[in-house]
Amino acid sequence: MTKEEYILLYEKYLKGICTAEEQKLLDTYQDNYSLNFHFLEVHDNQKDKERNARIYQQLKKSIDNTQPPKLSWYKHPFTAAAALIGILSIGAYLFWTSPKINKQEKVLASQTKMNSGSNKAVLTLGDGSRLILDNASNGILTNQGQSVISKESNGKLVYNTSGVSQSYAVEQNLITIPRGGEYQIVLPDGTKVWLNSESSLSFPVVFKGNTRKVTLSGEAYFEVAKNKNSPFSISVKGTEIKVLGTHFNVEAYDDVNTTLVEGSVQLKNKTQSVVLKPGESGLTQNDGRFKIEQADLESVTGWKNGYFVFHNKELKSIMEQVERWYDVDIEYEDDVQDKKFYGKVSRSDDLSELLKNMELTGIVHFKIQTDNKTKRKKIIVTT
Incomplete structure (x- = not known):
C-alpha cells in the first residue's frame, strides 16, 4: 500500500x-x-x-x-x-x-543515510587554548580566574562564578558552533543561550560593573537573567540589542533579525533606535533602518525546540538551514529556489526523511552525490 x-x-x-x-x-x-x-x-x-x-x-x-x-x-x-x-x-x-515522481531519485533520497546534527562546540579560552566540547567528559573542565567552567549532559556548558573582584582582569571566552552542531551555554550571570549551527558567542568569564556585554555571530536564542542594575546587551553586525530580562531570538547569518518572545528589547544602531514588543521582529535593512513586523514565533524558535518549521518559506531558505544542520553542500540544477512550502519535521530525523517527503509534492527532487576527494555529500536540487 x-x-x-x-x-x-x-x-x-x-x-x-x-x-x-x-x-x-x-x-x-x-x-x-x-x-x-x-x-x-x-x-x-x-x-x-x-x-x-x-x-x-x-x-x-x-x-x-x-x-x-x-x-x-x-x-x-x-x-x-x-x-x-x-x-x-x-x-x-x-x-x-502530483505528477509522477522519478523512482530512481526517490529511492536515492530514501536510501542514502545522512545523520542529523548534534551537540558540537569548540570553546576558546582567554589564553588561546581550545577545548572540543563534544569530546570532553561531563564535569569540571577548567577554572578560569573566578569562574569554574563545567560541562553538563545534553550539550550544556555552565559558568559558575564565586564572587567578583573589581581588580581582576576579565578574560574573554569564545564558543564556536560548527556546521551540524548546536550547543547551550549558561553564562556567568545565569543567562541561558542556545546557539545554532555556524554560530559563535564571545563573552567575559565574569560580568562586572554595570553592564553585561556579549558579541554574537550566526543565530542564538536568549533567556536573559534579570538584573535591572546591569543591562544585558548583544553586539551583532553593527546592531546593538539592549535588554534587562527577556526571551528573544537573534538570527544574523545574513541580515540581523531580532524576534521578541517575552519582555522588551531595544534595537539601536547609527541610524535609529526602536523598542520591540512581544511577538514582533525587527529586521536591520540595507539602509540601516529597522523594519518592524509581526513574527511567526513557531517558525522562528522551532530550531531551539528541536524542529524545522517552515511557514510559507522559500526553498532557498529551507535548504540553507539543511546545509548548516546536516553539514552538506547544496547545488541547484533548475530554477526552483523561490518555490514556497509549509512543513514541520524533527531536526533529529535523518535528512533522507526530509528530502523524500519534500519529493512527494512532485515539485522538487534531489540527487545525492559524494565527492571522492573530500568525502562530503552534495544535495543537487532539480525539478
Missing part, C-alpha cells in the same frame, strides 16, 4: 464508510505510516488555492463529524485533530494532482 492509498483509506475511516476488511488493512499499515511529517507547496495560482481550500474544508468537516481514533503513534506534539486536518488535506492534494 502506498502512502497516498493509506491516506485515502484513512479518510474513508473518518467518514465511517470503511468495510471490516479495510479497517483491518488500516490497522495493519498504521505503524508503517506514522505521519510524523507534513509538507505542502504554497501555490500562487488562485485556482490551486481555491482547490486546496475546498479539499481542506471537506476533510475538516468529515473530521468534525467523526470521532477520530487516538493518534498515539503520531510523533510530534500537535493536537490530533489539527495534525490530521493538515496531513489529510495534503495527502489528498498529492494523490490527485
